[in-house]
Amino acid sequence: MKCSQEGLALIKKFEGCRLESYRCSANVLTIGYGHTGGVLETDVITQDVADELLKEDIAKFEKYVSDNVVPELKQYQFDALVAWTFNLGVGNLRSSTMLKKLNEYGDYDSVPSEMKRWNKAGGKTLDGLIRRRKADGLLFENKEWHEV
Numbered sequence: 001m002k003c004s005q006e007g008l009a010l011i012k013k014f015e016g017c018r019l020e021s022y023r024c025s026a027n028v029l030t031i032g033y034g035h036t037g038g039v040l041e042t043d044v045i046t047q048d049v050a051d052e053l054l055k056e057d058i059a060k061f062e063k064y065v066s067d068n069v070v071p072e073l074k075q076y077q078f079d080a081l082v083a084w085t086f087n088l089g090v091g092n093l094r095s096s097t098m099l100k101k102l103n104e105y106g107d108y109d110s111v112p113s114e115m116k117r118w119n120k121a122g123g124k125t126l127d128g129l130i131r132r133r134k135a136d137g138l139l140f141e142n143k144e145w146h147e148v
Helices: 005-015 047-068 075-088 090-095 097-105 111-116 127-140
Strands: 018-023 029-032
Touching: 005 047, 005 075, 005 127, 029 047, 047 075, 047 090, 075 090, 075 111, 075 127, 090 097, 097 111, 111 127
Parallel strands: none
Antiparallel strands: 018 029
């Protein structure tokens, strides 16, 4: 399964695109649309490079979701899980109660509320993460998320 344009739109909305490296709210060096691998403090990229990095990163996160989620997913559910994992990382996906409930019990209904629990960075609850988790949950339910 591949992330659809809807999933990419959610990621792009909440990541934003910065062509100069910066430290995100978790104090990780980041560039482009949330790319963190091998970023240096002095890095500057073009929009084309940012788009390519996003494409490469999304492919990794699609695989993480496909490899770790057991039950069948609808496209919008897959997209929401890719977006959530893109932001939080595969380690958090693997250790989450959300994944356990989904895999062991087929509990799709609890996914949006479990997603919303992940609203902290650097130990602080952030309004942007509250909105992002709400959008992730709405997308998982195939509901309108764009105005969040």
